[in-house]
Amino acid sequence: MSPIAGGPRGVGIGWRREIDLTVERLPGVDFVEAVAEDLHPGALPASLETLRARGVPVVAHAVSLSLGGAEPLRHDRVEHLAAVADALGAPVASDHVAFVRAGGLESGHLLPVPRTREALGVLVDNVRAAHATLGVPLALENIAPLLAWPDAEMSEGAFLAELCARTGAWLLLDVANLHASAVNLGQDPERVLDELPLERVVYVHAAGGVERDGVYHDTHAHALTRPVLDLLEALCARHRPPAVLLERDDRYPPDDELAAELAALRAVHARVRV
Amino acid sequence: MSRSELAERQAALLAALVAGGPAPAGIDASRVALEASALRAKRRRVLARLLPVEVHERLGADLTPRLDAWISANPRRTGTSMHADADAFVAHLRAAGVLGRGRRRWWSAWGPR
Numbered sequence: 001m002s003p004i005a006g007g008p009r010g011v012g013i014g015w016r017r018e019i020d021l022t023v024e025r026l027p028g029v030d031f032v033e034a035v036a037e038d039l040h041p042g043a044l045p046a047s048l049e050t051l052r053a054r055g056v057p058v059v060a061h062a063v064s065l066s067l068g069g070a071e072p073l074r075h076d077r078v079e080h081l082a083a084v085a086d087a088l089g090a091p092v093a094s095d096h097v098a099f100v101r102a103g104g105l106e107s108g109h110l111l112p113v114p115r116t117r118e119a120l121g122v123l124v125d126n127v128r129a130a131h132a133t134l135g136v137p138l139a140l141e142n143i144a145p146l147l148a149w150p151d152a153e154m155s156e157g158a159f160l161a162e163l164c165a166r167t168g169a170w171l172l173l174d175v176a177n178l179h180a181s182a183v184n185l186g187q188d189p190e191r192v193l194d195e196l197p198l199e200r201v202v203y204v205h206a207a208g209g210v211e212r213d214g215v216y217h218d219t220h221a222h223a224l225t226r227p228v229l230d231l232l233e234a235l236c237a238r239h240r241p242p243a244v245l246l247e248r249d250d251r252y253p254p255d256d257e258l259a260a261e262l263a264a265l266r267a268v269h270a271r272v273r274v
Numbered sequence: 275m276s277r278s279e280l281a282e283r284q285a286a287l288l289a290a291l292v293a294g295g296p297a298p299a300g301i302d303a304s305r306v307a308l309e310a311s312a313l314r315a316k317r318r319r320v321l322a323r324l325l326p327v328e329v330h331e332r333l334g335a336d337l338t339p340r341l342d343a344w345i346s347a348n349p350r351r352t353g354t355s356m357h358a359d360a361d362a363f364v365a366h367l368r369a370a371g372v373l374g375r376g377r378r379r380w381w382s383a384w385g386p387r
Contacts, residue, residue, distance in 0.1 A: 070281035103285025105292055106350040108317050111309075114283070118275045146309045149283075150300030215308065250319070 001242060004137045004170065006091035008057050008203050008243035011266045013258065015058070019248070020047035022255050028262055031057040031203075033245055034088060036080060037064055041087035052089065059203065059245075060085035060136075062095040067126045067140070068113035069099035078133045085136050092202050094139040094172045095130075097123065097160065114149035115159045127167040139202045140164070141172040142192075144180035144209075144218035156187060157195025164200050171196065173241065174205035175231040176218050183216035189231055198239035206232060206265055207247040221250035224261050232268045244269050293349040317345050317359075324360035332373060340367070 002009055010030030015023050023032060024047060032051055039045070048058060062081045066074065085093040098110035113119045130138055142160065154162070164171060173196070181187040206229075208222035224246070235241065244265050248258065275283075289295030291310045297303040318341045322330075325337075333340060344363050354362075367373040 070277050070284055099284055101352050102281065102288045104352050105285075105288050106352055106354065107288055107292060107313060108320070108350060108356075109313055111284075111287065111291075114280070116275065116280075118277065118280050122277060122280060146312060147301055147305035217312070 002091075002202060003199060003242070004092055004202055006057065007137075008059055008091065008245075010243055011262050011269060012059075012203070012243060012245040013262060014061075014245060014247045014249070015048060015051070016249060017045065017047075019252050019258075020045065022252075022258065023047070024050055026255065026259055026262065028259075028266060029056065031059065031243060031245070033059040033061045033094075033247075034084075036060050036062045036084040036093070039084050039087075041080075041083035044087055048088065058088040058090055060088055060090040060093040062093065063110065064100055065095040065126075065130060066098070066100045067095055067130065068097055068119065068123050069101055069126070070119075070122050071102060073126045073129050074101075075129075075133065078130050081130075082134045082136075085134065090136055092137050092139050092170065093134055094141055094202075096141045096143050097163065098143045110143045112143060112145040112147065112149065115152040115154050115156065116149075117153060120154070120159060120162060123163055124166045127163070127169050131167065131169075137170055137202070139170040139172040141174050141205065142177050142181070144174070144177040144184075144216070146184055146215065146217075148185050155191065155195060156181065157192040161195055161197050164197055169200075170202040171200045172203055172205060173198075173201045173235065174207075175235060176205065176207040176209055176228045176247075178231055179225075179227050180209065180216045180218050183211065183214070190234060193231075193235055193238055198235070198241070201235075201239070201241040203243040203245055204232065204235065204241045205245055205247055208261075219250070220247050223253070223257070224264060229264060229268055232265065233271075236269060236271070237273060240269070240273075294346070314342065314345055317350070317356075318342065320356050321345075321360050321363060324356060325364065329364060329367065329373065333367075340372075 008031040012031035015032040015034045065077050096110050100107045178189045182189045207220045208224045209218045210222045286298050290297050290306050297306040
């Protein structure tokens, strides 16, 4: 069961224009996720309409709200996400615990926020402001960091737990990003799982990546790796999330390889544990 | 720390990552360099995907160094979409005489990010 009404269940895949037909054809796709910044609410791609007509839930995922940014929230971005979520009939919208703009510049990718009381306060304000505009529940995702701010006052798990408690937001837990934090920052992923309110996880992201020179790069362009599947297993052993989604953004493999990755996720997710 | 101080610290990190600023105190400089390189690679990938076939054909192997030079010299300003970024790069190539003066609207509507 999903903790939110009509929330995703089972196994899904990130819908991308480059693999739209593949996503429509793949067996065992229980839901999909579409990136809001790639869509226009008034002109949804036919493929997403096809999936919706089949009853496949579509989750709206954003990358540009900059919820962790200390500058004023860009309401136009939130309104765009709200309009896309509405057009998709999405049960939930999501974005990251990150910032992507500051000082007049755009990063183009998700950057970590310091884990301080001050930064948490900024996130709480921004998430509340986003809630006021969004017509659907908002789920917040942990990112894959390459660097860390000094002087963290809280662990990642405690930081996210308090963010959820103060805002009522849900969690989109990315197990590949959890692995990235473990490799790149030496964070214990099991401790994060212990500290997170796992009953607030609406869905899980899993993706492939590659380790180079002791640094894990969350590429979404390589095959799923064993440590990521093991973290999904560790999560499911504590509290089985309602849904898990495969993200693939580049260097698309043959359809049967994507099908095999979905099957691997399903095998872990659906396993009966006693 | 205040909200404005946090804003300044975030701006300093981002400037270090995309605009050649110094690595902020307390953040591992080698990781700042690594993140900067990752951001550059991502922008290069996205731009390459958005550019018209004409640009790929004309520049061939010269495209990557030209993109890298463009990216380093032109950090993306707030509110500039990746489409506008690609548009500006093409305009820059035309101004430099590398490309002819095309009139056709070459970009695709709402292409990949």
